[in-house]
Amino acid sequence: MRFFPRIFAADARVTPFDSDAARFDARRMGMWIFLVVLALLFVSTIFGYLFVRVENASTWLDGNPPPPPTILLYSTVALLLSSWTMHLALRAAERGERAQGKWMLATLGLALFFLTLQAFAWVQLIQENLTISTGLYAWMFYVFTGLHAVHVIGGLIPLLLTTARARRCEYGPNDFGGVLCTAMYWHFLDGAWIVLYLTLLLGSR
Amino acid sequence: MTTSSHTGHAQSTDNYLTFTRGIKSWMFTLDHKRIGVMYLVSVLASFFVGGLFALIVRTKLLTPGEVSWIDADQYNQAFTLHGAIMVFLVIIPSIPGALGNFVLPIMLGAKDVAFPRLNLFSYYLWVTGAFLSVYALLAGGFDTGWTFYTPYSTTTETAGVIPVVMGVFVLGFSSIFTGLNFVVTIHKLRPPGMTWFRMPLLLWALYATALIQVLATPVLGITLLLLIIERAFGIGIFDPGMGGDPVLFQHFFWFYSHPAVYIMILPGMGIISEIIAVHSHRQIFGYKYVAFSSIAIAIFSFLVWGHHMFTSGQSELMNVVFSFITFSVAIPSAIKVFNWLATLYKGAIVLNTAMLYGLAFMFLFTIGGLTGLPLGTLNVDIHLHDTYFVVAHFHYVMMGSALIAMVGGIHHWWPKMFGVMFSEFWGRIGCTLVFVGFNVTFFTQFMLGSQGMPRRYYMYQPEFQTYHVISTMGAYCMALGFFVTAAYLLHSLFFGKKAPANPWGGRSLEWQCTSPPPHDNFSTTPSVGNPYDFSDVRWNEAEQGYEIDPNAVPSKDTH
Numbered sequence: 001m002r003f004f005p006r007i008f009a010a011d012a013r014v015t016p017f018d019s020d021a022a023r024f025d026a027r028r029m030g031m032w033i034f035l036v037v038l039a040l041l042f043v044s045t046i047f048g049y050l051f052v053r054v055e056n057a058s059t060w061l062d063g064n065p066p067p068p069p070t071i072l073l074y075s076t077v078a079l080l081l082s083s084w085t086m087h088l089a090l091r092a093a094e095r096g097e098r099a100q101g102k103w104m105l106a107t108l109g110l111a112l113f114f115l116t117l118q119a120f121a122w123v124q125l126i127q128e129n130l131t132i133s134t135g136l137y138a139w140m141f142y143v144f145t146g147l148h149a150v151h152v153i154g155g156l157i158p159l160l161l162t163t164a165r166a167r168r169c170e171y172g173p174n175d176f177g178g179v180l181c182t183a184m185y186w187h188f189l190d191g192a193w194i195v196l197y198l199t200l201l202l203g204s205r
Numbered sequence: 206m207t208t209s210s211h212t213g214h215a216q217s218t219d220n221y222l223t224f225t226r227g228i229k230s231w232m233f234t235l236d237h238k239r240i241g242v243m244y245l246v247s248v249l250a251s252f253f254v255g256g257l258f259a260l261i262v263r264t265k266l267l268t269p270g271e272v273s274w275i276d277a278d279q280y281n282q283a284f285t286l287h288g289a290i291m292v293f294l295v296i297i298p299s300i301p302g303a304l305g306n307f308v309l310p311i312m313l314g315a316k317d318v319a320f321p322r323l324n325l326f327s328y329y330l331w332v333t334g335a336f337l338s339v340y341a342l343l344a345g346g347f348d349t350g351w352t353f354y355t356p357y358s359t360t361t362e363t364a365g366v367i368p369v370v371m372g373v374f375v376l377g378f379s380s381i382f383t384g385l386n387f388v389v390t391i392h393k394l395r396p397p398g399m400t401w402f403r404m405p406l407l408l409w410a411l412y413a414t415a416l417i418q419v420l421a422t423p424v425l426g427i428t429l430l431l432l433i434i435e436r437a438f439g440i441g442i443f444d445p446g447m448g449g450d451p452v453l454f455q456h457f458f459w460f461y462s463h464p465a466v467y468i469m470i471l472p473g474m475g476i477i478s479e480i481i482a483v484h485s486h487r488q489i490f491g492y493k494y495v496a497f498s499s500i501a502i503a504i505f506s507f508l509v510w511g512h513h514m515f516t517s518g519q520s521e522l523m524n525v526v527f528s529f530i531t532f533s534v535a536i537p538s539a540i541k542v543f544n545w546l547a548t549l550y551k552g553a554i555v556l557n558t559a560m561l562y563g564l565a566f567m568f569l570f571t572i573g574g575l576t577g578l579p580l581g582t583l584n585v586d587i588h589l590h591d592t593y594f595v596v597a598h599f600h601y602v603m604m605g606s607a608l609i610a611m612v613g614g615i616h617h618w619w620p621k622m623f624g625v626m627f628s629e630f631w632g633r634i635g636c637t638l639v640f641v642g643f644n645v646t647f648f649t650q651f652m653l654g655s656q657g658m659p660r661r662y663y664m665y666q667p668e669f670q671t672y673h674v675i676s677t678m679g680a681y682c683m684a685l686g687f688f689v690t691a692a693y694l695l696h697s698l699f700f701g702k703k704a705p706a707n708p709w710g711g712r713s714l715e716w717q718c719t720s721p722p723p724h725d726n727f728s729t730t731p732s733v734g735n736p737y738d739f740s741d742v743r744w745n746e747a748e749q750g751y752e753i754d755p756n757a758v759p760s761k762d763t764h
C-alpha cells in the first residue's frame with residue numbers, strides 16, 4: 001500500500017493476515033520459495049553449459065579460452081562487501097537504530113559500483129573481439145554475467161525503496177520485513193555470483 | 206465484519222460482485238474471488254480462440270489433398286496456435302487461476318490468498334503473455350509446434366517465434382507466482398481447527414500442483430530465454446554447429462513439460478474428488494490415500510520426462526529407466542480412480558450436470574491413462590511415436606480429463622460464484638454432446654495412429670480419409686455442445702433462479718457462506734470439521750437448498 005498509494009480501492013484488503021507477526025512469517029516463507037525459483041534458473045543454466053562442455057569436449061571450438069578478465073575479481077569483492085553492509089543494515093533495522101539508513105545507502109552504492117565493473121568487463125572483452133558469437137566460452141561469459149546483472153538491476157528497485165525508508169529510520173523491531181526480504185535476495189545474489197564466477201574460472205582452463 | 210465503511214450495508218446485500226462498483230474496482234481489485242472471475246473470463250475467451258483453430262485444423266483434414274483456403278504453412282501455424290493457446294493460455298492457468306483462486310481461500314476458511322497484490326500481478330502477467338502471443342500472430346505467426354524444438358525453432362523463417370516464446374516465458378512466471386501464493390496460503394492461513402487432514406481434497410491437489418509450478422516452471426523459463434538468445438545471436442548450447450546439443454533442449458523442455466501435464470491434471474483430479482463426494486453425498490473413500498497420491502504424483506512427475514525422447518538417441522539404459530518409472534506413475538493415478546469408484550458405490554448419486562462431468566472425467570481419464578502405458582513401452586512407442594495415437598492419448602488426458610474437470614468444476618461452483626442456478630436440462634444435453642463428440646473425435650484417432658497416420662501432416666494417404674471425416678464430425682459435435690453450454694450459462698446469469706447457499710449439499714466451508722460470498726468470505730469464523738461428513742447435512746424446503754444441522758457437532762475425523 002505504501003509503494004502503490006493510489007491504484008487500489010481505499011477499502012482494499014492488502015493482506016488477509018490478522019497480525020503483523022503472521023504476515024511477516026508468510027512474507028519470509030514466500031521469499032524463500034522465490035529464491036528457490038531463482039536458484040533453479042541459475043542451476044539450469046550452469047547445468048546446460050556443463051552438459052555440452054562434458055558431452056562434446058572434442059568438438060569444443062574455443063581452443064584454450066582466456067581466463068575471465070581480472071576486473072571480475074574486483075567486482076566480486078565489491079559484491080561481497082555489499083552483502084556485508086546489507087547484513088549490518090538488517091541488524092540496525094531489527095533494532096530500529098539510526099545506522100540503518102547509512103548501511104542501506106552503502107549497499108546501494110556498492111551495488112551500482114558492481115554493475116559498473118561488470119559493464120567494464122563486457123567492454124574489455126568486446127575490445128578483445130570476444131563477442132557472444134565467438135564460441136561457447138564467450139557465450140557462457142555473457143549469459144552468466146548478463147543473467148546475474150539482470151537480477152542485480154531488478155534488485156535495485158526494492159533496494160531503492162527500502163533505502164528511502166531506512167533513511168527516514170522507519171524500520172524497527174516490529175517492522176523490518178522489507179529490509180529482511182531485500183537482504184535475503186541480496187545474499188542470494190552474492191552466493192549465485194560466487195558459483196557463476198567459479199564456473200567461469202574453471203571453464204577457462 | 207471490520208470494514209467500517211460498509212457497516213451501512215445489510216448483511217444479505219454484501220456480496221463480492223457488488224461490494225464496490227465500476228471498471229476500476231475490478232481492474233485493481235485485490236479480492237481473490239474477483240481475480241478468479243477475471244481469470245475465468247480470460248481463460249474461456251482463449252478457449253474459444255484455441256477451439257476455433259482446432260476446428261480450422263479438423264476442417265482441413267476432411268480431404269487428404271491440398272485445399273484452396275489454407276496452404277501447408279498456414280496449416281502448420283494453425284495447429285501450432287491451437288496447441289500453444291490451449292496449453293499455455295487455457296489449461297495450465299484454468300483450474301488454479303480461475304477456480305483455485307475463487308475457492309481455495311474460502312475452502313480453507315481464509316479471507317484471501319497470502320499475497321493479494323502478487324495475485325493480481327500474476328493475472329496481469331497472464332494478460333501480458335496473452336498479448337505477446339497475439340502480437341506473435343500478427344508479426345508473422347510461428348510454425349514450430351507448441352514444443353519449440355531446436356534447431357527448427359532457431360532457424361525457421363516465421364517472425365513470431367521470439368514474441369511467442371517471450372509470451373510463454375511471461376506466462377510461466379504468472380504460473381510460478383500463483384503456485385507460490387497457494388503454497389504460502391495453505392501453510393500460513395489455515396484458521397484454528399483446519400488441520401492438514403481436514404482440508405478438502407481439492408486443496409491437497411492444488412498444493413501438489415503449486416509445488417510443481419514452483420519447481421518445474423523456472424527450468425522452462427530459462428530454457429526459453431536461452432532459446433531466444435540463440436535465435437537472436439545465432440549461438441547457444443542447443444546448436445550442434447558450435448559444440449552444443451539440440452537434445453539438451455528436449456531434456457530441458459520435457460523436464461518442465463511432463464510435470465506440466467500434472468499441473469494440468471492434478472487440479473482436475475481435485476475437482477473430481479469434490480464433485481464425486483458431494484453429488485453422491487458420501488464420505489470420500491480413502492481420504493488419506495487420495496491426498497497422498499497427489500503428492501506422490503507430483504514427486505514422480507519429475508522423474509519421467511525422458512519418455513518423450515525414446516527416439517531422440519538418448520542411451521538405451523536411460524530409455525529403460527524412464528520407461529520403468531513411467532509405469533509406476535500409473536499407481537497413484539489408479540489409487541484415485543479406485544477410491545472414487547468406492548465412494549460412488551452405495552452413494553446417493555444425483556446425476557446432475559456436475560456429476561455427469563465427473564463421471565465423464567473418470568471414463569476419459571481411464572482411457573487416457575491406459576493408452577499412456579503402451580506409449581511408455583519402448584518397443585511399442587517406436588511404432589506409435591509422432592502418430593495420431595499420441596495425439597489421441599494426450600487429448601484424452603489434457604482435454605478429456607483436465608478440461609472436462611474444469612467444465613465440471615464451473616458447474617459445481619457456478620451457483621456459488623454468481624449466485625444463480627443454471628438449467629440442469631440443458632446442462633445434461635450440453636454434457637452429452639461434448640462427451641459423445643469428444644469420443645468420436647479422438648477415439649477415431651487411436652485407430653488412425655495405430656495404422657500409421659503421422660501427426661502434424663497437411664496431406665495424407667486417401668485410405669485414412671474415412672477416419673478423418675468421422676473425427677472432424679465429432680469435433681463439430683463437441684463445438685455444438687460447448688455452444689449450448691455457453692448459452693445456458695450466460696442465460697442463467699440474467700434469468701437464472703437465485704441460488705441458495707448450499708445447492709448440492711456440500712460440507713466444505715465454501716457452502717457455508719452465502720451465494721455469492723460476501724467480500725470477507727465469512728461473517729463469523731466457521732466451525733471446521735471433516736469436509737466429507739454429510740450425516741448432518743439436511744434439505745431445507747424453504748431455502749430450496751441444503752443446510753447443516755446447527756446442533757450438529759462437526760466430526761473431527763477423516764480417514
Ligand SMILES: [Cu+2]
Pocket residue numbers: 462463466509510512513
Ligand atoms: Cu510425459
